[in-house]
Amino acid sequence: MNDYARIAEHFNGDVTNHTITAQCEDEDDLFRYLRFAAPKTSMTVVELVAWPHNLVIAGSHGSFHFAHYAADREDMFDAFRGRVSPDHWARMLVNGRGSVAQYDRSLLEARIREYTREAIREGWAPRGVGKAVTEDVLESGYLDDENNAVRVVGEFQYGVKERRECSCGAADEDAGRYDQGVMWAIRHERENGKTHKVRTRQLEGFDFDDVHEWNIHSLDYHYVWQCHAIVWAVSQYDAARKAVAA
Numbered sequence: 001m002n003d004y005a006r007i008a009e010h011f012n013g014d015v016t017n018h019t020i021t022a023q024c025e026d027e028d029d030l031f032r033y034l035r036f037a038a039p040k041t042s043m044t045v046v047e048l049v050a051w052p053h054n055l056v057i058a059g060s061h062g063s064f065h066f067a068h069y070a071a072d073r074e075d076m077f078d079a080f081r082g083r084v085s086p087d088h089w090a091r092m093l094v095n096g097r098g099s100v101a102q103y104d105r106s107l108l109e110a111r112i113r114e115y116t117r118e119a120i121r122e123g124w125a126p127r128g129v130g131k132a133v134t135e136d137v138l139e140s141g142y143l144d145d146e147n148n149a150v151r152v153v154g155e156f157q158y159g160v161k162e163r164r165e166c167s168c169g170a171a172d173e174d175a176g177r178y179d180q181g182v183m184w185a186i187r188h189e190r191e192n193g194k195t196h197k198v199r200t201r202q203l204e205g206f207d208f209d210d211v212h213e214w215n216i217h218s219l220d221y222h223y224v225w226q227c228h229a230i231v232w233a234v235s236q237y238d239a240a241r242k243a244v245a246a
């Protein structure tokens, strides 16, 4: 798991001696190029290129292109003043959020544990659920690969009882037996025609909801570093302009 506070610390340590070493701008048309470097000792270079609605950060930590075509984002420097928000800004990446987010097994495991603990605390999980989750999910050996992991978690059930009900009011009275329930639904729909729609309702038991919506991706180290670099570079630029004006 990437520790974002640690990345901020690294960034601050990396640019202690850095100043603007090249600058080229057409302020009226919002075309800007900035380069930041330090005396020979440092390999770290930050470069910033901006044109209306676009900003590219480049240099020693890789390049990332942001674009936002809203009326108030003609000057993209305005989007990067203040708090560093890598997660939020990822939506402006031309290559998409997926280009900087990786599957993070530790985030998934933490979410599984939290979800299970909550279910036990709220009293709706059947007894023994903790052990089952540990053995069949956490220790399944399938969590290293994202697709396998999401499937294993999404399909996990413990003590589940279901009832099948049709739009006509008929129901499978033998609730709880999965194979018989499926047979009943097929038979009922075949015998009564297309207007009959059987739905499945979960009466009790434990499973994981909305697994596809869980946040199980952490942001790329260099991307987060460069987000700090943008905010820092823009503030350096602002300070330099203020100095010139005064």
Ligand SMILES: [Zn+2]
Pocket (backbone or CB within 6 Å): 166, 167, 168, 169, 170, 188, 192, 196, 197
């Ligand atoms: Zn029916």
